[in-house]
Amino acid sequence: xxxLSQEKEVTPLMxxxxxxxxxxxxxxxxxxxxxxxxxxxxxxxxxxxEFISVMGPSGSGKSTLLNMMGCLDTPTSGDIYIxxxxxxxxxxxxxxxxxxxxxxxxxxxxxxxxxxxxxENVTFPMLLKSQKSVDPERGKEVLRSVQLxxxxxxxxxxxxxxxxxxxVAIARxxxxxxxxxxxDEPTGNLDSKTGAGIMDLMTELNRNGTTIIMxxxxxxxxxxxxxxxxxxxxRIVS
Numbered sequence: 438x439x440x441l442s443q444e445k446e447v448t449p450l451m452x453x454x455x456x457x458x459x460x461x462x463x464x465x466x467x468x469x470x471x472x473x474x475x476x477x478x479x480x481x482x483x484x485x486x487e488f489i490s491v492m493g494p495s496g497s498g499k500s501t502l503l504n505m506m507g508c509l510d511t512p513t514s515g516d517i518y519i520x521x522x523x524x525x526x527x528x529x530x531x532x533x534x535x536x537x538x539x540x541x542x543x544x545x546x547x548x549x550x551x552x553x554x555x556x557e558n559v560t561f562p563m564l565l566k567s568q569k570s571v572d573p574e575r576g577k578e579v580l581r582s583v584q585l586x587x588x589x590x591x592x593x594x595x596x597x598x599x600x601x602x603x604x605v606a607i608a609r610x611x612x613x614x615x616x617x618x619x620x621d622e623p624t625g626n627l628d629s630k631t632g633a634g635i636m637d638l639m640t641e642l643n644r645n646g647t648t649i650i651m652x653x654x655x656x657x658x659x660x661x662x663x664x665x666x667x668x669x670x671x672r673i674v675s
Contacts (some may be wrong), residue, residue, distance in 0.1 A: 459515065512525075539617065559580060607639070
């Protein structure tokens, strides 16, 4: 099956602008026992169409980095740009809209709504964006693109396997045509065979133009990406 292409028309000028860039980003958490520096001068850029894995030991700063990439937290100092827009200049509402419209999130534990059926789960971000009824055909189109059997479209998440639920979660992340997919251990809750199927799907999505940044601890999963960013003690080491 041919996957739904996520490619967008890009002018030559836009093509030169990274979809994400960090410039000397520092994040310090003040604690009673002393300040903790979670990120220490992190700089990198992500170009359109890349597939990047982020790796590092526990406590290295991966979670903080993911929160920053998803605009869920702001740096203590330094600058973060999403498609050329400096997030430090944005209001809370603008950041909320940015996350909704331009960043797709895929989680280890799927985070689907148990009382909604699969179509309703996938189209929920569209409902948040439009504030009115949505076309279920768009949801079906994206679900077909992630190769979910149509007979499952009216089921609830608890009636699906882990791999099927992750395909639904990927479809939900794609529904608003985001600039970036952020994936937090996307195969961490799956067996190796099912996880390989999900990674094959993500590889095909990337071939069709989707920019993917994936946090993982598994070197075999990281091999699916085209570039690996390694972080230790809050700093990029390679």
